[in-house]
Amino acid sequence: MSVAPRAGNGKITVPDIQSRKFNSSSPATNKKITCLTAYDYPTARLLDEAGVEILLVGDSLGMVVLGYDSTLPVTLEEMLHHTRAVRRGTKRALLVADMPYGSFHVSIDESIRNAMRLVKEGGAEAVKIEGGERRLELISRLVEAEIPVMGHVGLTPQSINALGGFHVQGKSADAARQLERDARAVESAGAFSVVLESVPREVAARITDKLHIPTIGIGAGPDCDGQVLVFHDLVGLTIGHKPKFARQYANLEAEISHAAEAYCNDVRDGSFPSDAESFHSPAELREQLLARQRT
């Protein structure tokens, strides 16, 4: 079982995030919310220690870690496995786990049971659910069951087949209005924040202005209350298409390739391991071994 650390000592809680809604009357005191995805223990530790406020075990796990070509195959068991690892590395950040495709589509009761597993067994402090108006009842039932919910509207990758690809959403007036209805529905159902993914900056700004809960943008421009990126995009480990909005802060792909090539070269030419990187027998035994070699 994985347990979230207690509040205090700088631990970020759901109410802390809720209170970070941008306040236009005192813009100087506002700080944007920082969120990154994480899928394993060492990364979670580094991001937590770097001060990232929300760690999201996204179902992007399927694409960036497990090698699936979409998020659809990700299972609840896979999410649990990775959420537990992230839990072990997270002391301060709020830990949110994605509900994967199929884990909240059959019935409300089953969805609540699945979300509870992410909390009880995974140590998540909140779950993220893709979808807007359609999820109204589910979100309010989860909140009633003491499970904080982060909504997710706009480009929802679990709807890839219905959307026909990873396209920017809310580009027409009708689509923008629907997006706003979705975000409002998520808020009225009791979500504590909402991710806006791949929507025009102007639409995200309007929704951010209308809602009382914080918006966390990804490909939604700078006016949201916070930002989220996929960790692999941030550090240059993206495989395949790199979205326009994903600013890369490091090039780990090149670093890792160089390290692996250098290792192979050193092993092949015998320079790894060196004597200093080897263990040695005690002097007495060494003498005996050398003497035996001579006879």
Ligand code: KIV
């Ligand atoms: O799965 C994920 O990583 C996400 C973020 C991109 C918001 O949903």
